[in-house]
Amino acid sequence: MTDTCLFCRIVAGEIPSTKVREDDLVLAIRDIAPQAPTHVLLMPRRHVASLADLTEDDAVLLGRIFAVAADVAREEGIEADGYRIVANHGRAAGQSVDHLHFHLLGGRGLAWPPG
Numbered sequence: 001m002t003d004t005c006l007f008c009r010i011v012a013g014e015i016p017s018t019k020v021r022e023d024d025l026v027l028a029i030r031d032i033a034p035q036a037p038t039h040v041l042l043m044p045r046r047h048v049a050s051l052a053d054l055t056e057d058d059a060v061l062l063g064r065i066f067a068v069a070a071d072v073a074r075e076e077g078i079e080a081d082g083y084r085i086v087a088n089h090g091r092a093a094g095q096s097v098d099h100l101h102f103h104l105l106g107g108r109g110l111a112w113p114p115g
């Protein structure tokens with residue numbers, strides 16, 4: 001845990017969040033400023049700053065994140081129409097919280113390419 005990291009503090013329960021799913025590796029919460037009817041953030045409990053810090057040792061973690069995302073999408077009823085999972089690395093891509101997270105977006109049409 002990093003004391004100054006917003007998402008570490010959410011994982012620790014120091015800052016409230018709307019939890020969608022939680023297990024030993026992953027936390028899924030609703031985004032505070034949703035960009036779609038379903039906007040869930042999936043993050044490792046452990047502090048990983050960004051995509052750029054992932055290694056092969058994170059294979060189990062990543063498998064779990066994507067399995068949880070697929071489950072949540074099913075539960076949210078967005079599987080049939082379609083959804084998007086996206087992660088931003090760095091400022092040019094729009095990363096604003098330096099704790100790895102994947103956005104699960106659905107419930108409306110999503111333009112491609114993204115802006």
Ligand code: AMP
Binds near residue numbers: 006015031034088094
């Ligand atoms: P990114 O810009 O890709 O780093 O995504 C960070 C996301 O975290 C944004 O979509 C924010 O709306 C969201 N966010 C920021 N603070 C909170 C919070 N306290 N609870 C839930 N989501 C948050």
